[in-house]
Amino acid sequence: MSGQQQEHPIISAQKPGRNWRTFLGVLLLVAVSINGAVAIVQGNSLPPMPLAYAYVPSPNCDDRPASAEITCIVIHSTVEPTTEGTEGIFLNAAKKVSAHFVVGKDGRVVQMVPVEKRAWHAGKSMLDGVSDVNSYSIGIEMVNLNDGVDPYPPAQVEAVAGLIRLIRSRYNVPDNRVVSHAQIAQPAGRKSDPVGFDFEALLKLARTPETSTSVPTGSRPTPTTVPMPAGRHEREE
Numbered sequence: 001m002s003g004q005q006q007e008h009p010i011i012s013a014q015k016p017g018r019n020w021r022t023f024l025g026v027l028l029l030v031a032v033s034i035n036g037a038v039a040i041v042q043g044n045s046l047p048p049m050p051l052a053y054a055y056v057p058s059p060n061c062d063d064r065p066a067s068a069e070i071t072c073i074v075i076h077s078t079v080e081p082t083t084e085g086t087e088g089i090f091l092n093a094a095k096k097v098s099a100h101f102v103v104g105k106d107g108r109v110v111q112m113v114p115v116e117k118r119a120w121h122a123g124k125s126m127l128d129g130v131s132d133v134n135s136y137s138i139g140i141e142m143v144n145l146n147d148g149v150d151p152y153p154p155a156q157v158e159a160v161a162g163l164i165r166l167i168r169s170r171y172n173v174p175d176n177r178v179v180s181h182a183q184i185a186q187p188a189g190r191k192s193d194p195v196g197f198d199f200e201a202l203l204k205l206a207r208t209p210e211t212s213t214s215v216p217t218g219s220r221p222t223p224t225t226v227p228m229p230a231g232r233h234e235r236e237e
């Protein structure tokens, strides 16, 4: 110890000048954090997306194998009824599940994992004889109960098509590698999602230049972590 007099924190906090500096410091920290999040989206992920209105980074991801190329898109249903609820699951490190994108019924897209990273959505899986589909795919979760009754509204399908167009601007993903989770899950029959989803219509839409301007844009409130009912979403890995 130098023997220099230490300022008592409470006394320091009562000095108006110090308060002001603390406030500025917090403001700077917040600004840096926001810039960091934007940098993640712009530097390590897809270019800014007209469809996306939020980036909510999930801890449930890791590096793809160095040799892995992105050649596949896996389409899921959340079973969870809301976008916010799905965010809550993917933000929970204990759940060990995530997807790159969550698409709400209103067509709003939330990105949760940079596409260069491996999201944890497919679990035990195989496509064309190659296992661990997570390593070479991008996962898109559509908010849907997956009961065969809950509809996939046009705004949601258009948003997924828009994501496919955007992904294809960077990666080569042919139609036959835009797959359902049910199609690749191992053992066969382990997964059913997305039940009742029209892949033909989606792929046709994805091949059509974007015409819709009805997709919601603009800012959104800060996401809240919604407590999940236990067992609503099966652990994928």
Ligand SMILES: [Zn+2]
Residues within 6 Å of the ligand: 075, 076, 077, 121, 181, 191, 193
């Ligand atoms: Zn799934």
